Every structure is written in structure tokens, then in C-alpha cells.
Amino acid sequence: MLNTDVVDELVESTWQDELIRELSDYIEIPALSPNFDPDWADHGHLAAAIDHVFAWVSKQPIVGMTARIAHLPERTPVIVAEIPAFGESASTGDGTVLLYGHCDKQPEMVGWDADLGPWKPVLRDGRLYGRGGADDGYAAYASLTAIRAVQEAGGSHPRCVLLIEASEESGSPDLPAHVDALAESMGDVRLVVCLDSGCADYETLWLTSSLRGMVGTTVTAEVLTEGVHSGGASGIVPSSFRVMRQLLDRIEDAGTGAVLLDSANQEIPAYRVAEAVAMAEYLGADGEPFPFAAGVAPMATGPEALLNKTWRPTVSYVGAAGMPEPGQAGNVLRPSTSLKLSLRLPPEADADSVVRELTDVLTTDPPYNARVSVGAFESANGWNAPDLSPWLGTALQSASQRSYGAPLQLMGEGGSIPFMGMLGEKFPTAQFAVMGVLGPESNAHGPNEFLHLDYAEKLTQVLASLLNDAAVGIAA
Numbered sequence: 001m002l003n004t005d006v007v008d009e010l011v012e013s014t015w016q017d018e019l020i021r022e023l024s025d026y027i028e029i030p031a032l033s034p035n036f037d038p039d040w041a042d043h044g045h046l047a048a049a050i051d052h053v054f055a056w057v058s059k060q061p062i063v064g065m066t067a068r069i070a071h072l073p074e075r076t077p078v079i080v081a082e083i084p085a086f087g088e089s090a091s092t093g094d095g096t097v098l099l100y101g102h103c104d105k106q107p108e109m110v111g112w113d114a115d116l117g118p119w120k121p122v123l124r125d126g127r128l129y130g131r132g133g134a135d136d137g138y139a140a141y142a143s144l145t146a147i148r149a150v151q152e153a154g155g156s157h158p159r160c161v162l163l164i165e166a167s168e169e170s171g172s173p174d175l176p177a178h179v180d181a182l183a184e185s186m187g188d189v190r191l192v193v194c195l196d197s198g199c200a201d202y203e204t205l206w207l208t209s210s211l212r213g214m215v216g217t218t219v220t221a222e223v224l225t226e227g228v229h230s231g232g233a234s235g236i237v238p239s240s241f242r243v244m245r246q247l248l249d250r251i252e253d254a255g256t257g258a259v260l261l262d263s264a265n266q267e268i269p270a271y272r273v274a275e276a277v278a279m280a281e282y283l284g285a286d287g288e289p290f291p292f293a294a295g296v297a298p299m300a301t302g303p304e305a306l307l308n309k310t311w312r313p314t315v316s317y318v319g320a321a322g323m324p325e326p327g328q329a330g331n332v333l334r335p336s337t338s339l340k341l342s343l344r345l346p347p348e349a350d351a352d353s354v355v356r357e358l359t360d361v362l363t364t365d366p367p368y369n370a371r372v373s374v375g376a377f378e379s380a381n382g383w384n385a386p387d388l389s390p391w392l393g394t395a396l397q398s399a400s401q402r403s404y405g406a407p408l409q410l411m412g413e414g415g416s417i418p419f420m421g422m423l424g425e426k427f428p429t430a431q432f433a434v435m436g437v438l439g440p441e442s443n444a445h446g447p448n449e450f451l452h453l454d455y456a457e458k459l460t461q462v463l464a465s466l467l468n469d470a471a472v473g474i475a476a
């Protein structure tokens with residue numbers, strides 16, 4: 001029998017005495033994901049992050065654990081820890097629980113408060129600020145602490161494999177090769193635990209029911225070989241910016257933000273609409289807090305807002321080139337305009353089809369025969385969770401009540417975790433527990449990212465209960 005008092009005590013003391021310090025050191029490592037640091041191998045920051053996490057992993061007093069760093073040529077490494085089934089109830093199962101996380105990070109971004117910074121850990125009001133603590137450095141620490149707690153509290157758990165990768169923020173390009181190479185270690189995956197997701201508040205346990213897919217690329221419209229006087233040329237030479245506007249009108253309704261690509265739209269299942277209605281009711285009139293500038297109105301509110309960010313496609317313009325800063329800008333008709341597009345896709349849209357349609361739409365018959373090109377694509381399919389099996393629903397519900405004193409809530413997530421779609425295809429009968437600490441204002445990818453320590457600690461308790469229940473659950 002799992003002694004939950006022992007679990008809670010061990011989880012609390014490990015977080016307070018050890019994990020805050022480990023994660024603070026981890027935050028200091030500028031381990032940008034490969035897309036943001038193509039010379040990552042020479043710079044060594046990703047290796048430093050992997051080594052830092054691995055040093056802690058490998059010294060955990062977990063019965064039977066073997067851990068290693070797995071390398072493949074030209075790819076970022078992964079940490080793999082295998083833990084055999086443990087405890088009385090776990091004798092039958094040969095099924096595996098896969099616990100996933102990543103230790104590559106998003107770039108710095110601007111806008112950090114004066115006393116904060118991406119590579120500067122700051123502990124304040126129960127929040128650990130800095131890049132990568134919440135997204136997703138804590139996952140390895142929380143996962144193994146939960147396993148250790150189960151063992152020391154007299155519980156049982158199935159065979160577990162911890163997999164920590166280092167290319168997630170680039171769309172996990174290196175992961176499929178590792179998963180193939182590790183097929184034997186992975187075994188028969190029946191439950192996937194992913195701690196890289198979000199929560200809509202910090203008051204209860206939030207389970208992710210879907211993730212959006214994504215497609216990103218840079219589009220360039222070129223009209224001149226060099227800049228020319230705008231007085232002498234405008235009216236004859238078409239503006240590359242106006243060409244770009246026309247191209248964008250092909251993919252997005254400028255009035256509503258609706259994405260016009262057929263391949264990027266899907267009908268929303270009725271049960272997910274009902275889920276959004278329930279979530280909007282739970283969250284109340286205020287909805288999610290965003291740092292709106294004074295007076296700015298949201299595109300939608302209530303369930304429509306939730307469906308917009310979880311089941312509808314959107315396009316964001318996340319970077320630009322070909323334009324000087326306003327203070328340096330002369331009256332010049334510029335040679336070209338480039339924009340980096342970031343599309344979010346409905347959970348079941350096919351990202352490859354979107355890539356093809358987007359390329360076609362942008363490059364076919366361009367205005368004024370301008371030279372239009374699209375750069376390399378980043379793409380990932382979304383994911384729609386399979387129906388919760390009864391044991392998993394019960395396990396999560398009771399863990400939520402115990403640790404948070406409130407019922408489990410389901411939510412669609414607007415972001416992407418490419419690996420979930422891959423795993424869904426690879427292990428079609430697996431159950432998924434996708435959860436996370438990225439709640440209001442935690443601002444992963446932006447400035448002032450923080451890890452909400454109380455939520456993380458409770459989530460670690462939840463994971464211990466879940467693994468204990470899985471000892472019986474996944475064997476059934």
C-alpha cells in the first residue's frame with residue numbers, strides 16, 4: 001500500500017532541499033534548441049544541460065535503475081533511464097510507462113523585468129524565474145522524484161522509462177531516430193506521461209486533451225536588386241511590402257484572422273466543443289489573463305476563445321527582415337521583405353499537406369511576378385487524446401482531489417508537443433497523461449518565464465499516485 005504521507009513528505013523535502021537548487025543551476029545554462037543555435041555541438045550548451053540533468057538522474061537511489069546518455073551521429077543526445085517494475089502489485093506487468101521531457105530551450109526574447117533574465121535564476125513568491133525551468137527542465141526531476149517516492153512509500157509501479165530529449169523546441173527532429181534506436185529499451189509502451197504541457201489555473205489538476213500542430217517558414221518577396229529612392233521609384237516599382245500583403249491575404253482573412261487554407265481547417269468534434277464550454281464556465285468571465293496593452297480587446301471570449309486557441313488554425317508573424325529599425329529608415333524603396341510565419345494547426349490536420357498547400361498558395365502567380373520564395377519548413381502534427389480508459393480517469397481524479405482538493409479538469413492546449421503525435425501513431429493503444437505547469441503568466445517562450453513551485457510539487461505527488469495506480473491499471 002502506498003503511504004501517501006510518506007510520498008508528500010519526500011516530494012516536499014526533495015523539492016525544497018534539492019530540486020530548486022538543481023533547477024536554478026539548470027536555468028543558468030543557455031541551452032538553446034538546435035534551430036536557434038545551429039552550432040550547438042561546438043558551443044556545448046546543450047551537452048552541458050544534458051550533463052547537468054544526467055548527473056542528478058544517475059545518482060538517484062531508485063531500485064534497479066540504469067541510466068545513460070544515448071548518442072547518434074549528427075543528432076542531439078537523449079537521456080534514457082530504465083527502471084524495472086517495483087512492488088507487490090507490479091509483478092505481472094510487462095507494459096512500460098514512458099515519461100517524457102526535454103532540456104533544450106527557447107531563445108532569450110526581450111522584455112524581461114529589470115531584475116530578471118533568461119539565464120538568471122530568481123526565486124520569488126513561490127516562483128522560480130528563468131528560461132527553461134518550467135519548459136521543461138523540471139520534468140526529469142519531477143518524474144524520478146515521483147518514482148523514488150513510490151518506492152520509499154511502499155507502493156508499486158510498472159516498468160518505467162524516462163526519456164529526456166534535446167530537440168523539442170525545434171520540432172523534435174532528432175527524436176524519431178532515437179526512439180527507433182531505443183525500441184528495445186522502450187518496450188511495450190502502454191502509458192505515456194508528458195509533463196511539458198499547461199494548466200489553466202494553479203488550483204487543480206489539468207489534463208491536456210489535445211494539442212495543436214504547427215508549421216513554420218520564412219516567406220520572402222523580392223522586387224529589386226538594391227534599394228532605390230522612394231520618391232523616384234514608387235508608383236513604378238511595386239513595394240515588396242504590398243506584395244507581401246497580397247500574399248498574406250491568400251492565407252489569412254485580414255478582417256477576422258481566419259486561416260484560408262483548406263488543409264489547415266477541420267471540423268471540431270462535438271465532445272471537444274462541450275469540453276470548451278465546460279472549461280469556459282469553470283474559468284468564469286475573466287477567462288485567461290494575457291498582458292493586453294491598455295484598452296485592447298480580445299478576438300473572442302468564452303468557449304469561442306478557447307476553441308480559437310485549441311481547435312482552429314491561426315497564423316502569427318513572428319519575425320521580419322529586410323526592414324531597418326524606424327530610426328535608421330531613409331525614404332527608400334526596399335529590395336525585399338521577409339516574414340517568418342508560424343501557423344498553429346487543428347489537432348488532426350496533416351502538417352505535410354499544409355506545407356504543400358502553403359508553398360503553392362504563396363509562390364504561384366505572385367503579384368507583379370515578384371520573386372517569392374519560402375524557406376525551410378518546420379512542421380509537426382497535433383494530437384487529439386484517445387478516450388481516457390476508466391482506470392486512468394479514476395486515478396487522475398483521485399490524485400487531483402488528494403493533492404489539489406479539487407476535481408480534475410480537461411483542457412485543449414494551443415501549443416504543440418510534436419512527440420505526442422509521433423507516439424500516438426507508434427503506440428496506438430497507449431494511454432496518455434499529458435500535464436504541465438505552464439499556467440497563467442508562466443510565459444514559456446516569452447520574457448519572465450517562471451516555474452510555479454507549489455503546482456510543480458503537487459504535480460509530482462499526482463505522478464506518484466498515478467504510477468502506483470498504473471501498476472495494476474496498465475496490466476489490465
Ligand SMILES: [Zn+2]
Nearest residue numbers: 135136168196
Ligand atoms: Zn516544452
